Amino acid sequence: xxxxxxxxxxxxAGFFSLLTCAVAxxxxxxxxxxxxxxxxxxEILQPRVPQNRLAKAKALKNPxxxxxxxxxxxxxxxxxxxTCVVCHGARGRGDGDMGAMFDPPPRDxxxxxxxxxxxxxxxxxAIKYGTEEGMPRFEGKLSDEEMWGLVAYxxxxxx
Numbered sequence: 001x002x003x004x005x006x007x008x009x010x011x012x013a014g015f016f017s018l019l020t021c022a023v024a025x026x027x028x029x030x031x032x033x034x035x036x037x038x039x040x041x042x043e044i045l046q047p048r049v050p051q052n053r054l055a056k057a058k059a060l061k062n063p064x065x066x067x068x069x070x071x072x073x074x075x076x077x078x079x080x081x082x083t084c085v086v087c088h089g090a091r092g093r094g095d096g097d098m099g100a101m102f103d104p105p106p107r108d109x110x111x112x113x114x115x116x117x118x119x120x121x122x123x124x125x126a127i128k129y130g131t132e133e134g135m136p137r138f139e140g141k142l143s144d145e146e147m148w149g150l151v152a153y154x155x156x157x158x159x
Contacts, residue, residue, distance in 0.1 A: 043104050045117050048131040060121025064148045066155075074153030077146050082138065084150070092157040102134045115158035123151045 049057045064070045078084045078092075089096040092109035099106045107114060127147045130137035138147060 041113070044108070044111055044114050047118070047122060048107075048133055048135070049122050049125050050132075053125065054122070057121045057125035058119045060119075060124055062120045062124070062148050062151055064145070064152060066152050070149055070152045071156045073146075074149035074151070075156075077142065077150055078153050082142060082146075082150060087134075092154065104133055106135070109154045109157040112158065115155070120148075120151050120155070123154060124148060127151070 047054055078088075079090070084092075085096055087096045087099045087102070087106040088094055088109065089099065089106075094106040094108040096106065109115070124147055126135055127142075127150055128137065128139045128144075142150075
């Protein structure tokens with residue numbers, strides 16, 4: 001009788017498991033995968049400029065005329081001199097060779113919600129001063145004009 005009871009409990013637990021946590025590809029639960037995706041989506045929307053600097057950063061405006069030439073100059077810096085590709089990847093998705101080392105991962109510049117949530121000034125600030133999440137500072141390595149060109153290029157990735 002005890003063996004039957006254990007078998008019944010095991011079957012019931014397994015059935016309950018299936019009802020509450022459908023199995024996702026790769027063996028994890030769909031709920032856990034959905035939770036991870038939701039957490040990532042929330043993280044994307046978080047500013048990386050410190051709260052005590054955020055208002056000033058948001059107020060910064062790109063002084064460059066945004067045209068194909070400014071975007072191309074920014075793209076040249078992104079792909080070579082700025083070393084952005086190493087972490088953010090060739091397409092700006094945050095999937096560069098070193099990007100996997102960071103938690104949270106480098107920004108995905110093609111992400112529509114991120115493009116909408118961040119101002120040009122915040123992006124410039126993060127490039128110039130770096131972030132606590134691992135973005136190095138480029139103050140003294142790139143001119144302000146070059147950093148604003150990078151902002152123009154990063155914006156073009158979201159279109």
